[in-house]
Amino acid sequence: MRHLIFGEFFGTLVLIVLGDGVVAGVLLNKTKSHAAGWITVTAGWALAVFAGVAVSQAFGDTDAHLNPAITVASVFEHRQRVAARHLYSCAACRRIRGRGAGVDALHAHWAVTESADLKFACFATSPAIPNRVWNFFSEVLATFILVLVATALFSKRVAPGGLAPG
Numbered sequence: 224m225r226h227l228i229f230g231e232f233f234g235t236l237v238l239i240v241l242g243d244g245v246v247a248g249v250l251l252n253k254t255k256s257h258a259a260g261w262i263t264v265t266a267g268w269a270l271a272v273f274a275g276v277a278v279s280q281a282f283g284d285t286d287a288h289l290n291p292a293i294t295v296a297s298v299f300e301h302r303q304r305v306a307a308r309h310l311y312s313c314a315a316c317r318r319i320r321g322r323g324a325g326v327d328a329l330h331a332h333w334a335v336t337e338s339a340d341l342k343f344a345c346f347a348t349s350p351a352i353p354n355r356v357w358n359f360f361s362e363v364l365a366t367f368i369l370v371l372v373a374t375a376l377f378s379k380r381v382a383p384g385g386l387a388p389g
Contacts, residue, residue: 230284238275238289242268244329247345251332296370 245267248256256263272289279287288294336342343349350358 225283227284227286230279230282230287231289233282234275234277234279234284234287235289237278238271241271241274243345245271247329247332250336250341250344251329252336254329254332290369292366292370293373296374 245256246264248254249259249264251257275289276287279289286297288297333342340349
């Protein structure tokens with residue numbers, strides 16, 4: 224079972240289960256981690272990304288994009304046309320992200336949490352202060368920083384044999 228589609232699928236599954244799971248634990252009522260705070264969410268998501276990349280690579284996807292922004296950036300970086308490899312990546316990510324994988328394990332906590340906004344926040348973010356222009360700009364900037372840091376970390380200059388995937 225080593226193929227890039229399995230890698231993207233299982234890596235994204237782990238990413239979403241752990242990432243959304245930590246958010247659900249912090250936001251939903253009567254969980255042991257309820258109201259643990261923002262640092263818990265950011266640390267949990269950092270570990271979720273690391274675990275997702277590790278699982279993705281173990282199952283055969285040496286690139287381990289897990290994020291369509293990274294896939295698109297690699298197309299521009301390597302000057303490639305969108306090929307089957309990139310379609311596999313996006314399809315695997317979208318398949319899992321559309322389902323809210325794994326957070327149903329907290330089913331009892333959903334029932335005792337009345338706020339629809341808190342339930343929504345387990346799967347997606349919304350701006351604290353809605354402003355379409357600045358909210359869009361901040362998403363573009365954050366995606367640029369993500370791609371910039373990922374590209375730097377996996378470059379041959381920073382990681383001649385360490386972080387860079389095969």
